[in-house]
Amino acid sequence: MKRFSDFNVTAPEKTFDGEKIKIFKILNREIKVLNYRMVDSKFKQSQQRLDLHIELENVKYIVFTGSVNLIKMITQIDKADLPFLTVIEKDGESFKFT
Numbered sequence: 001m002k003r004f005s006d007f008n009v010t011a012p013e014k015t016f017d018g019e020k021i022k023i024f025k026i027l028n029r030e031i032k033v034l035n036y037r038m039v040d041s042k043f044k045q046s047q048q049r050l051d052l053h054i055e056l057e058n059v060k061y062i063v064f065t066g067s068v069n070l071i072k073m074i075t076q077i078d079k080a081d082l083p084f085l086t087v088i089e090k091d092g093e094s095f096k097f098t
Helices: 068-074
Strands: 030-040 048-056 059-065 084-091 094-097
Touching: 030 068, 048 068, 068 094
Parallel strands: none
Antiparallel strands: 030 048, 030 084, 048 059, 084 094
16 A cells, blocks of 8 residues: 555645735835745636735735736746845835835
8 A cells, every 4th residue: 555655745834824905004114035936816807816915014914906917027036035124105006015
């Protein structure tokens, strides 16, 4: 009989810890981005959702956003460069990292 370890199954990506926080509560404030992941969005307007694991004032939070600009910007970052400091600003109807 096979053992579970014989199946070469890997554990799912570790979930982020911390409370959910709305993006509007962290705008224009310096945050530390600890990690991020891209998942399929449940909303039709956006095909992907960005989950940000952040730290603000030494407290960990999770931010969910479908912002196309933030998704395009963060996917250019190598995960080996995490964590990093940034500020999320509203740019018209969009958001951007600065």
